[in-house]
Amino acid sequence: MPPTRDTSRPRAGGGPLAPSRLRQAWSLIALVLGSFVFAYPFLWMIATSLRTRQGVAEGGVSLWPVQWHVENYVDGLSSFPFWQYLTNSLLTTIPPVVFTVLSSSLVGFAFARIPARGAGAVFAVVLATMLLPGEVTLVPQFILFRELDMMDSLYPLIVPSLFGAPFFIFLFRQFYLRLPASLSDAAIVDGAGWFRIWWSVYLPLSQPIIVAAAVLQFMSSWNNFLGPSIYLTSDRWKTLPLALAGFTSANSTDTSLLMATSIVVVLPCVVIFFLAQRHIVGGISFTGAK
Incomplete structure (x- = not known):
């Protein structure tokens, strides 16, 4: 008579381990979303530092600059000693x-x-x-x-x-x-x-x-x-x-130059x-x- 398989023990990779993996997945998703909330202002600073003045006005909350303007870093750092x-x-x-x-x-x-x-x-x-x-x-x-x-x-x-x-x-x-x-x-x-x-x-x-x-x-x-x-x-x-506190008045609130200089300082x-x-x-x- 062939031996019967013991089905009382959970198989590897399934059974009771599934809820644990599901909790880990939800925890990972929550951490990613929470990290994005905290990182969003910094990412927005980077995106704004690469935009033109018109791009800043039209960009809104977008994190991707439509027109790349890397010269903001050079102009911002050269605008003061x-x-x-x-x-x-x-x-x-x-x-x-x-x-x-x-x-x-x-x-x-x-x-x-x-x-x-x-x-x-x-x-x-x-x-x-x-x-x-x-x-x-x-x-x-x-x-x-x-x-x-x-x-x-x-x-x-x-x-x-x-x-x-x-x-x-x-x-x-x-x-x-x-x-x-x-x-x-x-x-x-x-x-x-x-x-x-x-x-x-x-x-x-x-x-x-x-x-x-x-x-x-x-x-x-x-x-x-x-x-x-x-x-x-x-x-x-x-x-x-x-x-940086006096940078705004000196450059007529040029947001792109201010963000570029702030990125360099931070x-x-x-x-x-x-x-x-x-x-x-x-x-x-x-x-x-x-």
């Missing part, structure tokens, strides 16, 4: 990124590994400053830099980064707490001081959180508009976000984020892992 403003933006972005990462890492290491009385209370005060909006400390900082005769210069946009940022201090502290304490114990046995332990042992192991903090600080400094608009009064030290943030997104997610998730 782009390279001068780019240099100022780099000067107010790269030094703050370096200083913020190094100082926040050093302070976070001290809170995580150096035993000191009252360290918990001081760390609580540092975290409490995160609850203060930037507008609250804006007036005291303005008075301070005015008394130091630093107005209409790049110093007010660079000097605060020397003392770190509370959010990044918190991230570095949590990251260093996840590393084994035996690293610092072994270095102490070898005669290393705390600064040498941070510089030679812990900092080289901090690549994920360093990349995450550097990218977040880069985006914050690169897109900073409020600070330059308050401290800078002459065209000599204008940054790109501040220059492009570094987009490229850096996509190149470092894995490190950002990995670094931040590691600090919160149990």
Whole structure:
């Protein structure tokens, strides 16, 4: 008598697996639609930057330029001193990124590994400053830099980064707490001081959180508009976000030129984020892992 086939088990590729695959398909469709909603303004900016003035008026919400006008990028960048403003933006972005990462890492290491009385209370005060909006400390900082005769210069946009940022201090502290304490114990046995332990042992192991903090600080400094608009009064030290604010009046609201210039200004943030997104997610998730 031939053996009977057991039909109680679901076959591979069918049965109970079908609803699961259907849910995945619907989830994928929802994610694609949601991504398109968020990406649509950026795609519209790209399409508008490639249109003529007539194409902008007739294009509406379309994402495909009828008449390609690549010259908008050349005309837009040549309509104002782009390279001068780019240099100022780099000067107010790269030094703050370096200083913020190094100082926040050093302070976070001290809170995580150096035993000191009252360290918990001081760390609580540092975290409490995160609850203060930037507008609250804006007036005291303005008075301070005015008394130091630093107005209409790049110093007010660079000097605060020397003392770190509370959010990044918190991230570095949590990251260093996840590393084994035996690293610092072994270095102490070898005669290393705390600064040498941070510089030679812990900092080289901090690549994920360093990349995450550097990218977040880069985006914050690169897109900073409020600070330059308050401290800078002459065209000599204008940054790109501040220059874009006056671009409309200078070019009679030429939307295509404005969009082309905005794409060039935003492009570094987009490229850096996509190149470092894995490190950002990995670094931040590691600090919160149990």
